[in-house]
Amino acid sequence: MDTSSVGETTTSDSISMARISVASTLPVTKSPESPCRVGSGTSVIIDAEVGVEAESRKLPSSRFKGVVPQPNGRWGAQIYEKHQRVWLGTFNEEDEAARAYDIAAQRFRGRDAVTNFKPLSETQEDDVETAFLNSHSKVEIVDMLRKHTYTDELEQSRKNYGLFDGSGKRIMNKDGFFSSFGVGDREAKAREQLFEKAVTPSDVGKLNRLVIPKQHAEKHFPLKSGNNSKGVLLNFEDTGGKVWRFRYSYWNSSQSYVLTKGWSRFVKEKKLIAGDIVSFQRSTGPDNQLYIDWKPRNGSNVAVIPVPAQPIPMVRLFGVNIFEVPSNESCSTGKRMREMELLALECRKKQRVIDAL
């Protein structure tokens, strides 16, 4: 998945550009009740030889815009921007996917975007939803869609609307990134959003590791090739100015990039549960400081669930973020490697992971 590409295009320019290109497209006023199959969608063919129905690999086309079939019978939603596909998630029902597309379309292309249903149900002047959409970055909206939390979050927003300054706006920094995490808006330094991940049960479980999606790992935290077993230590600062040091390495066994040492402590202190979202940022300044942040699963906003961050002044602890870890691994096979990781972690359990100054 590449939601990061969304962030890069979060500019008013791209929005208006998209709007222009859409305007030249004729609105598809397809009635959901009149499914007109697009493309060559036959889902079943008859084997004349045997006279048996054989499943074709061909999947049924969707009658909805932005909806694509999945091999397992579910439906995917996607939208395109700047020649790139933005994946909006998978859904059980075709129309769910269509609604996801609609929401994305409105966020990406404005109110008058071509949609499957939206304009119909929206005639009731839903200013709150509009404000909600505008007050969240594209990345955030896409995230909610993919995790099926959009409705919940919108509902939350409705309930708490009065708690905002009225505009529903959030603070956006000069780079166009929204700061949606807790009270971190006080930071002065500009940050670049790298990626977010909704933590899985195993990410917060006893494996004591966080899997970094390969794509993000290789893009943002490249390891020197050939020396993957070594791993590196990465320092991340949270909103409270606390620095977390994680060991970052590649596990051959599962072919995945992971944060290991130090991660469980973070999970514990932040009380992370499956579905919560961790976010990684990097300073756009020369120091390349890395930041980590999180928010609850249902994306309850600041007004509802205060992040337990104290107004501690930020302290720059490390001029450099990355430290090479001496290679002390004597075995190199995947499984063994992973076992060693876990064992090593266990042994160091009592050791302080965070060097608070």
Add this chain to the structure above:
DNA sequence: AGATGTGTTGAA
């Protein structure tokens, strides 16, 4: 292993 989401391509 099954589900998800990306790489890629051709059509519009």
Add this chain to the structure above:
DNA sequence: TCAACACATCTG
């Protein structure tokens, strides 16, 4: 821009 399709990657 968009969807079809194959399949690499991820999750449980």
